[in-house]
Amino acid sequence: MRGILLRGVGGFFYALDDAGEVHQLRAQAKIRRVRMKPLVGDWVEFEPRCGEEDGWLKSIEPRRNSLIRPPVANIDLVALVVATRSPDPDLMLIDRMLVTASRLQIRVRLVINKCDLDSALAEDIARQYRGAQVDPILVSAKTGEGIEQLRQALRGSVHAFSGQSGAGKSTLLNALYGLQLETGDLSRKIERGKNTTRHCELIPLQSGGMALDTPGFSLLETEVFDPVELQKAYPEFVPYEGECFFSPCYHDSEPKCRVLEAVKQGEIDPNRHARYRALLEETKQRWRERYG
Numbered sequence: 001m002r003g004i005l006l007r008g009v010g011g012f013f014y015a016l017d018d019a020g021e022v023h024q025l026r027a028q029a030k031i032r033r034v035r036m037k038p039l040v041g042d043w044v045e046f047e048p049r050c051g052e053e054d055g056w057l058k059s060i061e062p063r064r065n066s067l068i069r070p071p072v073a074n075i076d077l078v079a080l081v082v083a084t085r086s087p088d089p090d091l092m093l094i095d096r097m098l099v100t101a102s103r104l105q106i107r108v109r110l111v112i113n114k115c116d117l118d119s120a121l122a123e124d125i126a127r128q129y130r131g132a133q134v135d136p137i138l139v140s141a142k143t144g145e146g147i148e149q150l151r152q153a154l155r156g157s158v159h160a161f162s163g164q165s166g167a168g169k170s171t172l173l174n175a176l177y178g179l180q181l182e183t184g185d186l187s188r189k190i191e192r193g194k195n196t197t198r199h200c201e202l203i204p205l206q207s208g209g210m211a212l213d214t215p216g217f218s219l220l221e222t223e224v225f226d227p228v229e230l231q232k233a234y235p236e237f238v239p240y241e242g243e244c245f246f247s248p249c250y251h252d253s254e255p256k257c258r259v260l261e262a263v264k265q266g267e268i269d270p271n272r273h274a275r276y277r278a279l280l281e282e283t284k285q286r287w288r289e290r291y292g
Contacts, residue, residue, distance in 0.1 A: 004074075004210075005042045007201040013038050013057055015046055016204065023048050025055040036060060040200040040212075041073040041158060065104040068222075070200045070214045074158060077107045078219060079150070080134070081163035081172065082125065084118040089125060090164050095275045097162060097219035098132065102233035106219075109153050110134040111161075113168040116143050128269045131236035141171040151176050151207060158202065160212035162219055177205055224290045227283040234276060236268045252277055 003015035003023065013025045025046050027038055038044065042060050049055035066073040080097055082089045094110070101108045110129050115122035115138040126136035137153060139146030154176070161169040173179060201213040228248045231237050237251060237259050245256030251273075254260070262268045 001046055001048055003044060003046060004202065005038055005040055005044060006203075007040055007199055008038060009199055012054075013044075015044055015057070016202075020204075023055050025049075025057040027057045031057065031060065037071070039063075039066060039071050039073040040202055041075060043074065065106055067104070067219075070212075070217055072160075072200055072212060072214070075104075075106050075160055075212070076157040076209075077109060077154065077159040078217075079109050079111045079154065079159060079161045079172075080219075081111045081113055081161055081167045081169050083114040083164065083167040084112065084121045084125070085114055086117075087164055087166050089121070091125070091128070091271070092275050092278070093164060094129075095272075095279060098134070099230065099233040099279065100219040103223070103225070104219075107157075108134045109150075110136040111150060111163075111172070112136055112138045113172060114140060114142070115145060116140040128272050131268065132272070133235040139172065141168050141175045144175070147172075147175050154209060154211075156208040158210045158212070160214070160217045162217045173211065177207070177211065179203075179211075224286050225283070227280060227287050230276070230280055230283050234272075236262075236272065250280060252280055 001017055001023075003017040006014045006016050006022065008014070011026065013027065015023050015025055017023065023046060031038065038057060038060060042063065044057055044061065045059045047056045047058060063073045065075060067075070078097075078101055080094055082091070082094055098108060110126075110132075112122045112125050122138050126138060129136050135153070137146050137150050139150055141147070150172070161173060163169060202210045203213050204210050228250060231251055240258040240262055243258035244251070244254065246254050249257055249259070251257055251259035259268065259273075263270050263273045
C-alpha cells in the first residue's frame with residue numbers, strides 16, 4: 001500500500017492511505033541499514049498491520065525537497081507571514097527565507113498580516129514583492145480580511161507557516177481552520193495527555209491538503225553556495241538575463257548592468273535590490289570562508 005507519513009513517535013510511524021485510514025508502522029531493517037530516516041511528509045510503500053503484528057514501512061519514495069530543522073519532506077508551499085506592526089516587519093528575514101525556498105524548490109505565498117493596523121505599509125510591502133512571484137495576500141486575522149482568499153490559496157497543498165515570532169501565524173491558522181493552538185503551535189482539538197513533548201505532524205484538513213504542525217518552522221539558509229547563484233532566487237532579474245555587459249554579472253556595482261539600470265528606472269524595487277546586495281555580500285563572505 002502507499003501512503004504519506006503523518007508523524008513518527010518512539011520508533012513508530014503513522015501513514016495515511018488513500019482511503020483516509022491511518023496505519024501504525026515500524027521501519028524495515030533495510031531502511032535502517034541505508035541510514036535513510038523516514039520523515040514526516042514522506043510518501044512510502046508499506047505493508048499494513050496483520051492481526052497483532054505491526055505493519056511495516058518497506059520503502060520511501062524519492063523526495064522533492066527535505067529540511068533538517070524541522071525534519072520534514074515534500075512541502076508544497078510555505079506561507080511567509082510578515083506583520084505591519086508588533087513586531088515591525090523584518091523584510092531581510094523574508095528575503096533570506098525566499099532564497100532558501102527557491103533553492104529547495106518550495107512555492108511561497110507572502111502573507112501580510114495585521115493589514116488593518118497600517119494599510120499603507122501593507123500595500124508598500126506588497127508592492128516591493130510583486131515581481132518576486134510570491135503573490136502577496138493582505139490579511140487581518142482580527143477583522144477577517146483576506147482569510148478566505150488565503151484559505152483558497154492553500155487549499156489542496158501540504159503547507160507550513162513561517163515568519164517572525166509574533167507576526168500572527170498561530171492566530172491565522174486558528175482563523176483558517178478553527179484549530180486550537182498550544183504554546184504558539186498548531187494543534188488539533190484532540191487529547192494529547194500529559195506528555196508535552198512536541199513532534200512534527202501533518203494534519204489533514206477538511207478543506208483539502210494538510211497543514212504542518214511543528215514546534216518551529218523556518219527557512220533560514222545554512223548551506224554555503226556560489227554567490228553567483230543568489231540571483232536565481234530573484235525572479236525580478238530574469239527579464240534582463242543575458243543583457244548585462246559582463247558574464248557572469250552579480251548585479252551589484254558592475255558597469256553596463258541591465259539589472260542596475262532597471263532599478264534606476266523603477267522596473268525593480270530599489271529596497272528589494274538593496275537587500276539583495278546585502279545578502280550577496282554575506283554570501284560572498286561565507287564562500288570565501290568555506291574551507292576555514
